[in-house]
Amino acid sequence: MMQEPIPSDLKSIRFPVPIHYLDLASDHADAVSHAVSDGLVVFLADGLPVGQAYVEKPETAAVIAARVVQADTLEHARQVAQTPLSNRDVSILICTKDRPEELRRCLASIPEQSLRPVEIIVVDNASSGDATRRVVEEAGVTYVREDRVGLDHARNAAVRAAKTEFVAFTDDDVVLHRQWLENLMKGFDQPEIACVTGLVLPGELATPAQFIFEKHWSFGRGYLRQDFDRDFYRLHERYGAPVWTIGAGASQAFRRKVFDEIGLFDVRLDMGAAGCSGDSEYWNRLLHHGHVCRYEPTAVSWHFHRKDMKGLSKQIHQYMSGHIAALLVQYQNTGNGGNLRRILVSFPKYYAGRLRRRLRKGATSNDFFLKQEMLGSVNGALYVLRRWKMPAW
Secondary structure, eight states: OOOOOOOGGGTTOOSSOOEEEEETTTSSTTTOOOEEOSEEEEEEETTEEEEEEEESSOEEHHHHHHHHOOHHHHHHHHHHHHSOOOOOOEEEEEEESSOHHHHHHHHHTSTTOSSOOSEEEEEEOSOSSSHHHHHHHHHTOEEEEOOSOSHHHHHHHHHHHOOSSEEEEEETTEEEOTTHHHHHHHTOOSTTEEEEEEEEEESOOOSHHHHHHHHHSOOOOOSSOEEEOHHHHHHTTTTOOOGGGGOBTTEEEEETHHHHHHOSOOGGGOOTTTOOSHHHHHHHHHHHTTOEEEEEEEEEEEEOOOOSHHHHHHHHHHHHHHHHHHHHHHHHHHOOTHHHHIIIIIHHHHHHHHHHHHHHHOOOTTTTTHHHHHHHHHHHHHHHHHTTTSOOO
């Protein structure tokens, strides 16, 4: 079997890259003397991740913790733990297509949740065969079939099926921390907060493809709570708000009523079977209508990235297609010209600079898929322009 080509800057890295979980309660500065030599180090406090670092040369855990674990993060985790839970009327929604084993692993993490959902709804997005249905039936959860292929079609079917006040989305290739749902719900402590996203960590870093994704396309948004509001939206008006920094679609919850107010996910963003950027477009719409989106780092889950370079190549092409498509749809939905300015001004400059660096220095992990990014961007624009007058949902 031929070995996949990898970027030059990854050739010295040994795979799988280890992920070390170190508990601050037992691994604090006075107690730790051993060195961590390589890999990703994630520090835990009371079972929750509170900081992380990539290690390339031996350092003691105490030195690493002093550098990356912030007092504000520890205090926030303590505050969340002490906050009473008032929002319990929530369903967990999972959209899937032809990945029964990944779905089984995800569903297995739900019974351990500290907050039990009212209902678990799995939307089967036109899977072939009946393996997905069997996994859902084995788990004893609600099965919904959506034959229109596309993630946003599936998400909309899930929202329509849900009857609870809140809905929480995760993906079939995700495993949930036991406090994931509880801490997402604790994020809704003000009526203006319409959406809460959570911290997504890598489930493994076994291959170069997984490492590249985590290094350059990571779902992680750090360890500090952030609120994104109308001020954030206006501050970035000139080039459109960078709403993709709000979180990840693999870990998000909404007040159910916002879908009645501002509509469902925009199905014009469905790039074939998987779809992309329907979540960030929706966050943009929420901000435009005056709602607040919150990133809550104590709502933790683990995502298992694509293992092979071919799959990652396709995924990145799809991501950029979805990203450009979302900017166009955001322009149509809000009239904010900054979205067009980002496409027509920012992106050409950005890719011209990266292309020059690649021609000068060769392909590193940062631009190994530069061709796929650029072609995906063009594809996304053409895709949406051909569907400009289609119904959004």
